[in-house]
Amino acid sequence: MITAGVDVGLMNTKIVILRDKEVAAQRTKQSGGGGRGETVKEIWQDALKDAGIKPKDISKVVATGTGKKDVSFADKTVVEAVAAARAARFLYPESTSVVDAGADMTHVVTLGEGNTIREVVMNQKCMNGLGLVIEVMADRLGLTLDEISALAPAQGKTNPVNDGCPVFAELDALGLLNIGVDRREVAGAVTDAVVVRLSSILNDKIRPQKDTTVFIGGLAKNLAVTERLKERSGIHFLIPENAEYGGALGAAVIATDM
Amino acid sequence: MNKQRWETRPLEIWGKAKELRAQWQRSINEAAERPGAMLAHGNTGEFDWSIGFDDLTVIEDNPVGAMMASKSDAFSRKCRLASEVRGWGREICGYVQNCWGSQFLGYEMDDGAFPFRDMSIPFPDPCDQHLKRGQQCMDLSPIPRWGADYPMYLGPLDPKREQAFIDHTVYCYLQIIDDIERIFDHKFDDEKMIGSLNILPALREQALRISRLMTHTPAPIGQKELYSFYTLGLLTKVDPKETLDFWTSFADEVQWRVDNHIAAVATERFRWMEAHPSPWNFLKYFRYMEKYGAVCIGSQYSHIISGPIELGEDGQFHHIQRKKPPEGQEIRTREDAFRHIFTEARGYRFKDDEYCRKWTITDFAKGFHVDGAIMPLWRGGVGCTLTRKEQGLRLSEMGVHVLHYEGSQPGDRTDLDERRFLDQLDTWMESLGLEKLEA
Numbered sequence A: 001m002i003t004a005g006v007d008v009g010l011m012n013t014k015i016v017i018l019r020d021k022e023v024a025a026q027r028t029k030q031s032g033g034g035g036r037g038e039t040v041k042e043i044w045q046d047a048l049k050d051a052g053i054k055p056k057d058i059s060k061v062v063a064t065g066t067g068k069k070d071v072s073f074a075d076k077t078v079v080e081a082v083a084a085a086r087a088a089r090f091l092y093p094e095s096t097s098v099v100d101a102g103a104d105m106t107h108v109v110t111l112g113e114g115n116t117i118r119e120v121v122m123n124q125k126c127m128n129g130l131g132l133v134i135e136v137m138a139d140r141l142g143l144t145l146d147e148i149s150a151l152a153p154a155q156g157k158t159n160p161v162n163d164g165c166p167v168f169a170e171l172d173a174l175g176l177l178n179i180g181v182d183r184r185e186v187a188g189a190v191t192d193a194v195v196v197r198l199s200s201i202l203n204d205k206i207r208p209q210k211d212t213t214v215f216i217g218g219l220a221k222n223l224a225v226t227e228r229l230k231e232r233s234g235i236h237f238l239i240p241e242n243a244e245y246g247g248a249l250g251a252a253v254i255a256t257d258m
Numbered sequence B: 001m002n003k004q005r006w007e008t009r010p011l012e013i014w015g016k017a018k019e020l021r022a023q024w025q026r027s028i029n030e031a032a033e034r035p036g037a038m039l040a041h042g043n044t045g046e047f048d049w050s051i052g053f054d055d056l057t058v059i060e061d062n063p064v065g066a067m068m069a070s071k072s073d074a075f076s077r078k079c080r081l082a083s084e085v086r087g088w089g090r091e092i093c094g095y096v097q098n099c100w101g102s103q104f105l106g107y108e109m110d111d112g113a114f115p116f117r118d119m120s121i122p123f124p125d126p127c128d129q130h131l132k133r134g135q136q137c138m139d140l141s142p143i144p145r146w147g148a149d150y151p152m153y154l155g156p157l158d159p160k161r162e163q164a165f166i167d168h169t170v171y172c173y174l175q176i177i178d179d180i181e182r183i184f185d186h187k188f189d190d191e192k193m194i195g196s197l198n199i200l201p202a203l204r205e206q207a208l209r210i211s212r213l214m215t216h217t218p219a220p221i222g223q224k225e226l227y228s229f230y231t232l233g234l235l236t237k238v239d240p241k242e243t244l245d246f247w248t249s250f251a252d253e254v255q256w257r258v259d260n261h262i263a264a265v266a267t268e269r270f271r272w273m274e275a276h277p278s279p280w281n282f283l284k285y286f287r288y289m290e291k292y293g294a295v296c297i298g299s300q301y302s303h304i305i306s307g308p309i310e311l312g313e314d315g316q317f318h319h320i321q322r323k324k325p326p327e328g329q330e331i332r333t334r335e336d337a338f339r340h341i342f343t344e345a346r347g348y349r350f351k352d353d354e355y356c357r358k359w360t361i362t363d364f365a366k367g368f369h370v371d372g373a374i375m376p377l378w379r380g381g382v383g384c385t386l387t388r389k390e391q392g393l394r395l396s397e398m399g400v401h402v403l404h405y406e407g408s409q410p411g412d413r414t415d416l417d418e419r420r421f422l423d424q425l426d427t428w429m430e431s432l433g434l435e436k437l438e439a
């Protein structure tokens, strides 16, 4: 059986194609603003080519993510939390929670029996879009995402920035640059602000378990974020190799049930 | 998946409700014409000033501000701006911002002249602004303002302190009456006030009948209906007897609906509660939730007409046995009457529950058999959010699925992201395995 999951995020669209529950292809591309539907179609063609199949070979397609309604060929849409939950249990059957943090939203999902969900906490409005905050700041500071990911743990500890509002955080960061603080130090401070927000979502209601919590989404690939979050929360996250494809993978797994 | 469908139909009492509402509006318009007749913020406590003072009409900022938010976004924006340019910040309660703004502009939503207040008697609430709300109309023109005090102490109950609180409150009210009589030459009708003492308990009885009936599945009415009628029992009553008759007929009709399995939501399969109050500019989320077969059975706030209630061992709601004035104590004077009211009222406001009776929120959830709870987090006017997170935790611990969303204050739409709110509802429902039953 061949199924596909399409995760249309704020920054990137991800596609995973599963053949008999094994990943046959995965593709990502920038979502692109207004023409998101078109981007989805383009990347869909690329993914089919990678897997060496035709659209008719695919039994079901499930879409998720902020732009899930833009996937015109999807048989079904599911909310991000549901896709994240399925991905977590698919990758780590023993998992008890999953954190899905991308450019736009952050979800912390507490898993129940089987494929059920006990609780979902979403980030509140302030400091929404944690991934976006990092991307924008990287751009502003002239650093690549890889350079931010490689920041040393101590960087950014002496000059913190506002951790409640991205606009204030950015202004604080510019202020630090103005007084000559090294841009890597500034990037570290912004990363810390993002981590403070993430841990407040983790602490909202049911606290995730220390060793059985999965971390997926674009931010899970940023080592500076995951290491600092681990230190702050004490959680040893289970991070899959292709963490950014978590949502698309979950959607593809859901498609196998249909 | 539950495929059960019940019959549903609108309430018959709607016509009467509209009539009462129009009558209240007329009383406001008439009072605006009479000098010294308009009293701001004077009836959400245990006592309505217009019951003792025939010449007075009470206008409360909360329902007026809520109505503005609900009916005209453009007008309430204008009002908030008018208020902000005079230095009042976004943290101020949205209801108050709407009313103050309208006062600054000098006109109302329908372009009619703003009914300027002649005096103001706000009462305190767990919000730092409830008592402050009288300030603006006093600053604008030199009208008298009093505070109808409600002292509270959160430590262990001390009978002596309680007695001092009651004495203080009673003397506050007596002082206000003397002042109004002296300044405005209005006459306080002791007989009418004493005579009305049995109306409120009778009204509570009828409202309690409705609360109890709403524990049934399918719920005979939902939050939408409660919100449509609850001000008729609390904030906008004109004639207490008429109000009581209305609530009696309302309760009879709800009983009939239960007997005949008439549902608020035909596809009910998920019951949720709220914490007070909702974003008045965006009530459409109730209908949105109905697409999932979800019915809102109300909140402690919208069941307020029942008075302080608690869940008995029989699984049914009862009135909390309030402290009674000593046996045989006759009520002959206004002081006796106020002493009676405030002895009964001590410590039983549901807004104080998180301090005084933490279990009532979970009892509420249990009694109404709810599956979920939506608990808003408002940024301004803190009184409408106080302890919401603690209550959310308490509910979550008992297995109720809790959803928080953010906004400015129920009367201010500024920070409420409607699209995001609906996305949150989708996430909430789908994560519980519920899909939309209709597009």
Ligand code: SF4
Binding pocket: B062, B093, B094, B095, B125, B126, B127, B128, B129, B130, B380, B381, B382, B383, B384, B409
């Ligand atoms: S925010 Fe709520 S409690 Fe505070 S003044 Fe407004 S209505 Fe009252």
